[in-house]
Amino acid sequence: MTPIKSVTDFVKVILEWPVSKTSVVSYRGHGSVDFRLTPSIFRKASTRENEHILLRELIAAHPEDFDRDTSALEMLVRMQHFSLPTRLLDVTMNPLVALYFACETVKKRVTLPSGKTQTQDMDGHVVMLRVHKGRVRYFDSDTVSCLTNLARLSWSYKRKIDTMLEQERFNDSTPIKRLLHFIRQEKNGFLNEIDPDDLDSIILVKPKQNNKRILAQAGAFFAFGLVEEIDASNTDGIKVEHIVIPAAAKSDILEELDKLGINEKTMFPDIERAARYITGTLSSGDAATKVVLRRSPK
Structure with missing residues (x-):
């Protein structure tokens, strides 16, 4: 692929990609090609193992900010807004928004052949995630409730979840009974049934457009269950492609995006x-x- 040096170069690449009636395309911009498609909660053991505590601590400290939230998804979206680690990975439906974030300056210390080290500006990239429509849900989906309420489950319970169990035994296990308790707090009529495969999935969620930042960034989210990363090689239903943004081009591209109101x-x-x-x-x-x-x- 020809190196991206301008917004025009980038738009040309986007327009040349084929459109599929069976999939939805979302984008994410990374200031470094080293960044992975992993939600912030999974990037450190300390946050992964204390997810349920982080959620409760923030709500306890600022209950008025969560008064109108009626679901775990809404609480996680608000936590994401305040930069607290969550199991959501934010994406955009607008490729130019992803390009803006891919132009963030990221520096890295590298070791030269001589043995000396120096700081190097990293290339960024825009990640295009083509998602099969069967993996797309709206904010009120039962599957979304199952995945997002995992955030309220303690680490000791999450570790005991065995998705290889037959469905009846799976739903009769103690961790799943606890998870069902949380789900019913937002959905009284939720049946006593969770598909084990749902908890091993990653889905694209279209949230309510009731947040200024979501509106401005044409935002959506990937909600993660027990899987911790979108792996281009083996994540079913999600096809991943990359457009590299050279570090040397970032400043000029940001100036062009500024003229376009981004x-x-x-x-x-x-x-x-x-x-x-x-x-x-x-x-x-x-x-x-x-x-x-x-x-x-x-």
Whole structure:
């Protein structure tokens, strides 16, 4: 593939990819090609093993922020918004948004043949995830409830889940009974049945568009069960492809995206980020012009 040096190069690649009626395409941008498709909760043993505590601690500290949340998914989305590790992996339905995040500056210490080390700017990449429609669910899905309520289950219970059991024995096991208890707190009529295969899956979730950041970033989420990573080689129903963004091209691409209205202020629609973006434009000497031009027409 020809190296991506501009937004035009990137859009050309996206438009050349075939469209399938049986799949949904989502995108994720990584500032480094070393980053993996793993939710933040699974990246450290300390967070993986204390997931249920992290959730409860944040809600206990800020209950007013969670008052309107009626499901585990909504709580996890809010936790993700506040940068707490969760079992959700956020993606976007807009490839240009993914390109913006792929242009994040990431540095890495590398060892030269001489034995000396130096800091190197990393290439980024946009990951295209083509998901079979059978793996796509909406916010009120029973399967989504099963996966997201795993976050409320203690590590000792999660370790005892055996998805190889026959379904009746599986649902009669103590960890699953506990999981069913949590699910019924948000869905009173949920049946006493969970398909073991559901807990071994990864699904693309279309959430409620009731969050400014989700709206701004055309956001969606992958909800993970007991699987901890999307592996391009063996994750059923999810096809993964990459577009590499050279480190040397990142700055120019960000300037082009800024002209298209994709920048820190629009991707993170809160007053702190807007203030930081506006302050940053002062270095170019035409901050006032930029701010006026980006106002929506009346």
